[in-house]
Amino acid sequence: MYKIKLSDLDKLYKAISEDYPLYLPIKKAGEVNYGLYGEDEEVSLTTLKTVKSPKDAFFPQSEDLVNFKVDGNKIEVIDVRKEEQPFVVMGVRACDFKAFDVLDRVFLVDPLDTFYQNKRNAAIVVTNACTEPEDSCFCKVFGIDASDPSGDITTFIIGENLFWRANTEKGNALTEKVKGLFTETDDKIVAEEQKAIREKINSLPNVNLDLTPFKDEMLDIFNSEKWGKLSEACLGCGACTFVCPTCQCFDIRELTKNDGTVSRFRCWDSCMYSDFTKTAGGQPRTTQMQRYRQRFMHKLVYYPENNEGVYSCVGCGRCVKSCPMHLNIVKVIKAFDKGGKDE
């Protein structure tokens, strides 16, 4: 294990960025999001929740799939994919790291999504333990340990220092390149801090949510009367889906450029929108209740059904903070809790 003074982190970012594009939480216009490091950027590694999750690194909000040149009735397909160069994503929290696994189970199953896979393979992920978890966090519910995220490298911000532990070959390789900035240390302080983090987490308000009701019969949950009241205030704005680290629905659209080239791209989409399922022939989900229900049924019932019980929620709590109507998955889980009272 190594450590570096927080006041020296700029040197570390600079050193990494000499070899790799470095993506980490950066403050811009008052909001912190993952962005490309530059010397003028204001890095904010201590920000607990970036507004958007780091899923952009592998599944960008908008991404070109293929271009076409159209000439009369002739079409030429142009593959726009480029060789992905290794890059570093730093500051990834335990919940967001687990979300990569949730996305892998969609994009890396047959047939492979090579757009995602190429970026995933090229990335070196540096995680950051949550020394200051907050009330909206409930990752523990999904078996995530925020005090010990994995990744290629794990870091811990404790006192005046950042502690650094390589976990994989990729992590070792990166460590070798920047080792000159570090001093060696044992893991005693880190172990103590981890214990303190776990205690903090245990005292958070939403860490004991009961997920067992979602193991009941799918149709019973689907047909529950609770969805009506739960979704009543939903505006269908889709904010929850855009900040969500596990939401992976996308649209495929086309744009004809000035030179006549047609660019086909995919972009994030939201099951909360009415045109998501609309066809020329009809609309299977006509009400916002149905769309709201679909989102949570997918995260808590359908996805686990297809993925050995893994939920498509990691308890990051972004939806708790972003919903203008204060609706969120925590309220859904509580509403179905048989022991608890309905919200």
Add this chain to the structure above:
Amino acid sequence: MNNLDCLIPIVAVVTDIRRDTPDVKTFRVVGLDGKKPFIHKPGQCAMLSIPGVGEALFSITSSPTNEKYLEFSIKKCGCVTEVLHSIEVGQQITLRGPYGRPFPVDTVFAKKDLLFVAGGIGLAPLRSVINYIRDKRENYGKVAVVYGARTAEDLVDYEEIEKEWKNVKDFDVYLTIDREQPDWTGHVGFVPNYVKEVGVPNTYTAVLCGPPIMIKFTLAGLLELGFKKENIYTTLELRMKCGIGKCGRCNVGDKYVCKDGPVFCMTELDELPDEY
């Protein structure tokens, strides 16, 4: 870097366009090398597009036993189909697929007596199976086809039905139209009622494809006649973008219609939320 990705299509060319009904055309498609672009199974689908207009998923109407080309019967009803109906022979399109779970033609259907019930453009996906069975006649029992449309002009592939299907051994074809019209001497009435009148034994395996209202009443009729749900199949149609179970659009319950369907047994549909 991987060389292939499912989302990157190939270029194909339309070599023949046949007008089947006032709003249905059948497009013959081959690769740029003049050969059939890929091998599919009956019931599977493919993504067709005209770049600049958009992509849409269509069932492959031709039988896999046709080794020369693919055919798609397409009804004019939205943005992409509107433009497809305006193209001429020689137009290149993009194509990717085949997608989806086909009809169990080589397993469940083998040696069985089969009843096909179709309404309107619903014949398109069934034509693939029916012609497959016609070409591998010895592997199947008796076949009954009940097909209806609003008017005589709306019966898709009418010529093939008259000229070919009616002459195949143990193929019974029953056509009906919704309302009487001057030049029509055949049956008049809705498909679900006609299915009951035809009186196909309930030991047949049934395959239904058509508008939801037709499926609903035909299914009820078949159950009344003693057909078992495990012997009734249908196909679902929902909005799709990727075709490979990733974009999330066609998700119903724990299934994705694009990859787990479009073919479903009625017993499977019973276990899914009614959202299709």
